[in-house]
Amino acid sequence: MASLQFNELAYTNLDEFIYGHAKKPVVCSNGMVIGGGTVYPEVNLTLPTMLINTETMPKVLSQYEEMIHGICSKAHELLSPGIIIEIELLPPCTFNPQWGIDVTKVVKGVMNEYYSKFGLKSLLRMTVVDIREGKTLTHMYKGEHWDNVIKTFRGCAEAGADFLAIESIGGKHLHDEAVMNCDLPRALFSLGVVGCRDMVALWDEIVKISTETNCIPSGDTACGFANTSMVMAHKNFIPKVFAAIDRVMCAVRTLVAVERGALGPDKDCGYEGVYLKAITGIPISMEGRTAACAHSSSVGNIAACLADCWSNESVENVRLLGGMAPTVYTEHLIYDCRIMNVASARGFALEMRDILSESDRMYDPQAYILDPGVVIKISQEIVKGKTHFERTKIAASATIKELRSAFQDGLLQLDTKELKYLDIFEKQLKLIPNDEAEFTQFMIKNSTLDKFDPAKYDFNFDVVAK
Amino acid sequence: MFDFTGLSNAVIEGDNDQVQAKVKEAISANVDPLAIINQGLIGGMNVVGQRFKVNDMFVPEVLMSARSMNAGIELVKPLLAGGEMTNRGTVIIGTVKGDLHDIGKSLVGMMLECSGFKVIDLGVDVSPEEFIAAIKENDGKILALSALLTTTMLSMKSTIEECVEQGMRNDIKVIIGGAPISQEFSDQIGADGYAGDAAAAVELVAKLLQ
Incomplete structure (x- = not known):
């Protein structure tokens, strides 16, 4: 493992830690600067109910074409200073890389058309689905699944993607088990040991492809991890404090993409992106109330505090009274961005940020840990860790401490059940040894091969032990 | 008449040790094995299901209850002929x-x-x-x-x-x-x-x- 970077925070002054501005803005070839002072809308869309196969691919492509026309047309009509479009490829379009490439070509073609006709600036983020799971997976880094992921990345980059991204899943099955059982040590093993190692292998390859294709490696997200916890907590299946702790732990895993060369903007559904921004200074995409079309959350406003791009997570191409849903959501996003950008221009960005935070943070621990001040405080603790394992463990303990203190100070509402679980998680953490090798050995002994097969990950215990 | 309340409560609490102790107690008292399962163990689990439905229990708590129920069933199983009693389909x-x-x-x-x-x-x-x-x-x-x-x-x-x-x-x-x-x-x-x-x-x- 390469040594960790980012041992200090990019932000020490809370007043500089704000939406639209990043310490390391991403300058794009069309002149758009992400994190350079303007918050841009990032529209994410998906297909309506339909199968994807050889016969339906022409219809699939025409659906994408129709959606992008609607989005670009609305962005032009509302004089958006620019727009980002994210396509999260569906599994068949990664299992068959050429289909993903064809989607990229069609989408980029429409975007180019609106640039040449109307001067609409736009950027395309292609998010390749991580298909490295299922019964036929033989290995995480070789074989058909890996090859198709890599081919899709390269093909999408060559077909015109501006940003490459992924919602990677290394260690996810361990994490699913951890969520169901509220097992913090297992979550730590999944994220801080297995997940971080997987991120290194995967992101080294994505960064290499990006360099060779003049594309920007943007970032990852803990969608399969902390977002699973978020949804489970929302349904009252698990305590909200678990989801909050899990979110911060996930930051260490998602951060690995940046350690390996990702430049941002980090992906929208990675709410842990705020920690990445604090630690590395890269710009981030976030989603809040505008993502209610895809999933509910308790962070509708607070998620915007530090956003450099403002997203809607995903909306399917169905007709609403106001038009097709992706077009309608484009309008939502553009108006949200306008108000944030005008507040900045009038010198009220800090007030706007704090209003966004205060309107949410008290009601849910998952919101509280997105408050900019809290993010800086916990991030300062995280970077003290010397390894990913240590950092993930610190992330958990610092979050527990912060949530308890916020409750005691009357800054956060937690019921007795949630408080009971804070005690439980504190006890679970205390049982985790400081020695990563000892911990790893214990976890492997207590995991089944269907949840984690070390051989598929080239997981060499001797290397961990050293 | 054996009182199954303690056994059901132990299942609801997900208390493995207590479930096993109560099941052993019932076996010693020659209680019908099927009654131990249906009234004691599954009886407790039915309460768990109802509580989960109204958001009064989290998934990990349900899982703990299920594990303790299964630990109890394992003790009763050898006393049953067949073993088909626990499968509802x-x-x-x-x-x-x-x-x-x-x-x-x-x-x-x-x-x-x-x-x-x-x-x-x-x-x-x-x-x-x-x-x-x-x-x-x-x-x-x-x-x-x-x-x-x-x-x-x-x-x-x-x-x-x-x-x-x-x-x-x-x-x-x-x-x-x-x-x-x-x-x-x-x-x-x-x-x-x-x-x-x-x-x-x-x-x-x-x-x-x-």
Whole structure:
């Protein structure tokens, strides 16, 4: 493992830690600067109910074409200073890389058309689905699944993607088990040991492809991890404090993409992106109330505090009274961005940020840990860790401490059940040894091969032990 | 008359040691093994199911209760002839072809197991042919299909059509669920029922097997 970077925070002054501005803005070839002072809308869309196969691919492509026309047309009509479009490829379009490439070509073609006709600036983020799971997976880094992921990345980059991204899943099955059982040590093993190692292998390859294709490696997200916890907590299946702790732990895993060369903007559904921004200074995409079309959350406003791009997570191409849903959501996003950008221009960005935070943070621990001040405080603790394992463990303990203190100070509402679980998680953490090798050995002994097969990950215990 | 309250409460608390102690006590008192299971262990688990349904228990607590119930059943099993008493019916469950989403389906499977059904979990990206083979192999009574993507929902329809083609549609009840699924869609594709969450899925399965 390469040594960790980012041992200090990019932000020490809370007043500089704000939406639209990043310490390391991403300058794009069309002149758009992400994190350079303007918050841009990032529209994410998906297909309506339909199968994807050889016969339906022409219809699939025409659906994408129709959606992008609607989005670009609305962005032009509302004089958006620019727009980002994210396509999260569906599994068949990664299992068959050429289909993903064809989607990229069609989408980029429409975007180019609106640039040449109307001067609409736009950027395309292609998010390749991580298909490295299922019964036929033989290995995480070789074989058909890996090859198709890599081919899709390269093909999408060559077909015109501006940003490459992924919602990677290394260690996810361990994490699913951890969520169901509220097992913090297992979550730590999944994220801080297995997940971080997987991120290194995967992101080294994505960064290499990006360099060779003049594309920007943007970032990852803990969608399969902390977002699973978020949804489970929302349904009252698990305590909200678990989801909050899990979110911060996930930051260490998602951060690995940046350690390996990702430049941002980090992906929208990675709410842990705020920690990445604090630690590395890269710009981030976030989603809040505008993502209610895809999933509910308790962070509708607070998620915007530090956003450099403002997203809607995903909306399917169905007709609403106001038009097709992706077009309608484009309008939502553009108006949200306008108000944030005008507040900045009038010198009220800090007030706007704090209003966004205060309107949410008290009601849910998952919101509280997105408050900019809290993010800086916990991030300062995280970077003290010397390894990913240590950092993930610190992330958990610092979050527990912060949530308890916020409750005691009357800054956060937690019921007795949630408080009971804070005690439980504190006890679970205390049982985790400081020695990563000892911990790893214990976890492997207590995991089944269907949840984690070390051989598929080239997981060499001797290397961990050293 | 043996008082099963203590045993049921131990199951509700997920207290393995206490469950085992209470079961041993019942066995020593020559209580009918089936009564220990149905009134004591499953009785406790029924309360757990009700509490979970009204958000009074979290999933990990339900799992702890289920584990303690199973620990109790293991002690009683040798006293029973056959061993078929705990299976309320076999459910074949999986996420349909093309879809890799796992946890919602696993949660439904777990809740069904906790409620006394035998669950055969085929995992994700399961083809109609694999579902059919599992139904035949395990004498499945319920086929539970999950999908999270708008582009995989129609694989549910293909799976039902495969059941019809194989001449087994009348022998199995098909239930469906997942974020984009609705009762309307269930009706459209000819499923026997739709459940919006894990607790509703358990009720639906129980109702369909009555």
